[in-house]
Amino acid sequence: xxxxxxxxxxxxxxxxxxSLPDIVFMLLFFFMVTTVMREVDLKIEIKKPEAEAITKLExxxxxxxxxxxxxxxxxxxxxxxEPRIQLDDQIATQATDVGPFVIRKxxxxxxxxxxxxxxxxxxxxKTRMGIVSRVKHExxxxxxxxxxxxxxxxxxxx
Amino acid sequence: MAKRKLEEINAGSMAxxxxxxxxxxxxxxxxxxxxxxxxxxxQKLPPDYKMEVExxxxxxxxxxxxxxxxxxxxxxxxxxxxxxxxxxxxxxNPYNSENLPLMEEITVERARQEIAxxxxxIDNPKTPAASLGVIKSELSDWxxxxxxxxxxxxxxxxxxxxxxxxxxxNGTSYKGYVEVQDQMQSAINELRNEWSQKVYGENFTDWNSxxxxxxxxxxxxxxxxxxxxxxxxxxNIPAY
Numbered sequence: 077x078x079x080x081x082x083x084x085x086x087x088x089x090x091x092x093x094x095s096l097p098d099i100v101f102m103l104l105f106f107f108m109v110t111t112v113m114r115e116v117d118l119k120i121e122i123k124k125p126e127a128e129a130i131t132k133l134e135x136x137x138x139x140x141x142x143x144x145x146x147x148x149x150x151x152x153x154x155x156x157x158e159p160r161i162q163l164d165d166q167i168a169t170q171a172t173d174v175g176p177f178v179i180r181k182x183x184x185x186x187x188x189x190x191x192x193x194x195x196x197x198x199x200x201x202k203t204r205m206g207i208v209s210r211v212k213h214e215x216x217x218x219x220x221x222x223x224x225x226x227x228x229x230x231x232x233x234x
Numbered sequence: 235m236a237k238r239k240l241e242e243i244n245a246g247s248m249a250x251x252x253x254x255x256x257x258x259x260x261x262x263x264x265x266x267x268x269x270x271x272x273x274x275x276x277q278k279l280p281p282d283y284k285m286e287v288e289x290x291x292x293x294x295x296x297x298x299x300x301x302x303x304x305x306x307x308x309x310x311x312x313x314x315x316x317x318x319x320x321x322x323x324x325x326x327n328p329y330n331s332e333n334l335p336l337m338e339e340i341t342v343e344r345a346r347q348e349i350a351x352x353x354x355x356i357d358n359p360k361t362p363a364a365s366l367g368v369i370k371s372e373l374s375d376w377x378x379x380x381x382x383x384x385x386x387x388x389x390x391x392x393x394x395x396x397x398x399x400x401x402x403x404n405g406t407s408y409k410g411y412v413e414v415q416d417q418m419q420s421a422i423n424e425l426r427n428e429w430s431q432k433v434y435g436e437n438f439t440d441w442n443s444x445x446x447x448x449x450x451x452x453x454x455x456x457x458x459x460x461x462x463x464x465x466x467x468x469x470n471i472p473a474y
Contacts, residue, residue, distance in 0.1 A: 097248035104256040111263035125412040129419035133268045134444050141268075161474065171474035196268050199408050206404035206472040208411075213471055216278045225412055226270040 112136060119155075120145040120162050125201040127227040138193050139224075140181050142174065144207060145200030159203045161211060171207075174214040196224040271415045276464060293335045293396040295324040299414055301405025308333075314413060321421035325392060325459065335396040341388040345380035349373060378457040385454050386433050392460055401466040418463055425459045 122145040133139050143162040147155040151167070161168040163177040182190055195215055199208055215223065297317070298306040305312050307320055327334040352373040355361050361369070375394075383389065398418060402411055426438040430451065438455050441448040 093249065094245065097245065097252050100249055100252035100256055104252055104259065107256065107259045107263065111259065112267075113263055125409045127271060127412055127416035127419075129271070129416055129423045129439075130269045131272050133270070133272075134442070136268075139268060168474075194272065196270065198268075201407070201409035201412070203408040204404065205402045205406040205408060205411055205468070207474060208408060209402070209404065209468050209471045210474055212275060212465070213467060216275050219278065221275045221277065222272070223275060224268070224270045224272045225415060226268055227412055227416075229269065 116141070116143075116162075116165050118143065118162070119148060119151050119165075119167055120160055120200070121148050122198050122200045123202075124198065124226055124228045126230040127225075128230045130227055130229060131224075133194060133196060133224060135192075138189060140178065140193060140195045140220075141198055142177075142195060142211060143198045144203055144211065145198075146202075159200065159207050161207070171210045171214055174211055175218040178215065178218050178220045192222075193220070194222045194224050195220050196226050198226040271412065271419055273415070273463065273465065287395065289395050290335075292333055293393060295321070295396075295398045297398065297400045297414065297418075299400070299402045299406050299410060301403040303407055303410030305414065314417060317414065317417040318421045318424075321398065321418055322425065324396075324398065325421065325425060326390075335393050337390040338393050339388060340379050340383050340391055342380065342383045345376050345383050348376045349380060352376065375457075378453050381450070382454040382457040386429075386458070389458055391458055392462065397462040397464045399464050399466055402468055404468055404470070404472055415463075422459060422461050426455050429458050430455050 120143055122143060144159050145162075146152075146157050147160055147167065155167055161171065161174065163173060168174065168177075178195065182193070185193065197208065197211065212223070215221070296306075296308055300306065305314060305317065307317065312320070323331075324334055327337050330337075352369055355369050356366065356373070379391070400414065400418070423439055430436055430438040430441075433454070434451055436451075438452070441452055443449065443452055
């Protein structure tokens with residue numbers, strides 16, 4: 077029986093996939109170069125406001141992040157819909173946690189880098205300023221004075 | 235000796251491996267580079283601190299943003315679109331208006347003189363140690379101004395105490411607040427770009443502060459067009 081007989085006579089030859097690895101590797105390197113490791117698991121929703129006159133934060137290693145926004149659907153039963161502060165992977169239970177968070181981050185860094193550290197506030201655009209002012213106040217208490225209001229670049233209206 | 239035929243290594247699984255790696259990187263990384271408006275907060279003050287210097291009203295540009303995101307600028311209600319022009323006017327005072335800050339004329343001689351004065355004070359053992367910090371920061375300010383004056387000749391700049399004071403309400407939306415900050419920053423950036431175009435033929439906003447050759451230029455432009463935005467802390471910040 078020749079059930080698996082090769083049918084060479086008809087049809088076009090198979091497309092060579094020899095260059096496929098090369099293409100995929102190229103993609104891989106592209107992504108490796110253009111992206112950075114994800115920092116945290118966000119438990120809150122953030123839609124950043126738009127702005128034009130913005131600066132890029134150059135050195136990622138010199139930036140701490142504080143997230144403010146309403147909890148995502150998954151955590152809403154636990155934290156409600158009011159804006160919350162997230163530090164690292166956790167939602168802060170009180171605003172005074174911000175100071176110790178900054179200090180803990182400082183101990184992880186090189187001493188000479190500490191004056192150059194920026195604290196980037198990633199805040200949902202619908203948040204009221206009260207909570208942001210509270211965080212700013214806490215940052216002042218621990219002398220973390222360089223801050224960044226994280227925004228997205230404004231799209232030009234046609 | 236019999237020649238053995240070299241067998242080709244099967245590279246068919248190479249694509250699979252590469253795909254696996256690719257997917258791994260896609261999942262664990264993000265594209266988003268952080269950008270935004272950089273500000274520095276005022277230093278924390280001791281509780282018994284009293285403001286000693288008197289500030290002229292003309293030297294303060296007050297911007298208030300209420301809980302409905304309405305702008306009150308120098309006791310006028312204005313639209314957000316008008317803010318940029320107003321800030322520009324405050325920073326340059328083109329017509330020597332009496333309600334806007336009296337611009338300081340900086341020349342090489344003046345800067346040299348101020349630097350010499352500061353150095354004398356620092357060397358003088360009678361100078362109280364507490365004021366040394368202030369004098370040193372003034373000294374470095376004047377050194378930057380000297381560098382600028384040497385580069386561009388005499389120029390007019392904001393007096394030392396002139397500031398833009400931004401006050402918000404606890405109910406102000408973050409979106410509105412950032413919009414105001416953005417307008418302020420663009421006014422300053424525009425002025426800086428004009429100067430840098432005039433002096434170096436380049437845009438200030440294209441320079442990179444981590445680049446050594448740009449550092450000096452940035453200092454010069456910053457000395458000519460300072461960025462002085464003070465974010466006032468609102469009263470009765472709500473508890474979290």
